[in-house]
Structure formats: structure tokens, C-alpha cells
Amino acid sequence: QVYLVESGGGLVQTGDSLRLSCAASGRTFTTYTMAWFRQAPGAERRAVAAISRGGVETYYADSVKGRFTISRDSAKQTVYLQMNSLRPEDTAMYYCAADAAGWRISPDPNEYDYWGQGTQVTVSS
Secondary structure (H helix, E strand, C coil): CCCCCEEEEEEEEEEEEEEEEEEECCCCCHCEEEEEEECCCCCCCEEEEEEECCCCEEEEEECHHHHHHHHECCCCEEEEEECCCCCHHEEEEEEEEEEECCCCCCCCCCHHCEEECCEEEEEEC
């Protein structure tokens, strides 16, 4: 079992930055592919970014490329999402997810086995 706890969300203005953190429990963090998803009210949950277990390979949704950066710290068992130049359309609940298989990165939420409770990000115009 893996427990994921997100933090770092909040209310910010257009152009501001936020850094989300996701602390993971469990002894096999380094074997998991990790990802951030987001879901706005009435919308599907979509991948924002993902990172391979070694941290070498990453995926970004087109809408966040150049603005968001995903990273992971194995010693702290934490994955981060640095979000810069935030826009109102970035407003959503952000979820951290872990893929226990860990052999590839994927934007498909069905590939992920464990989820956090989410942290709200609201960007005002």
C-alpha cells in the first residue's frame, strides 16, 4: 500500500507561481512512475505531468509545457510540481498518482494505482 499526501495548493493571481508537493509512503518509491493530474468541476481528470522512476523521462500536457516542471526527490520520497506563469484555466483540483508497475510513463489515469486526496489550485484573473 502506498499513501500519497499532496500540499502546496492555494489561491493565487494570474502570472504567479506555486509549487505542489506529494509525499509518498512505502519502501519502493523509487520503483514508481509518478504523475500529477488535475480535474476542474464538470471535467475529466487529465494528466498534467509525469516522471519516470529514475527521473530521467518526463511527460507534459501541451497546455503546461514551458510553464510547469515535475521533479522527484528519492531521499525525501517526494514528487514536486513547480507551476509558473499560472493562468485562470489552470484552476483545478490537483492529484498526485503513483504507478506501481513503473516501467513507463503514461498520461492515462487508468495506469495509476494509488492516488492522493488532492490539493486545490485557484488562479484569479
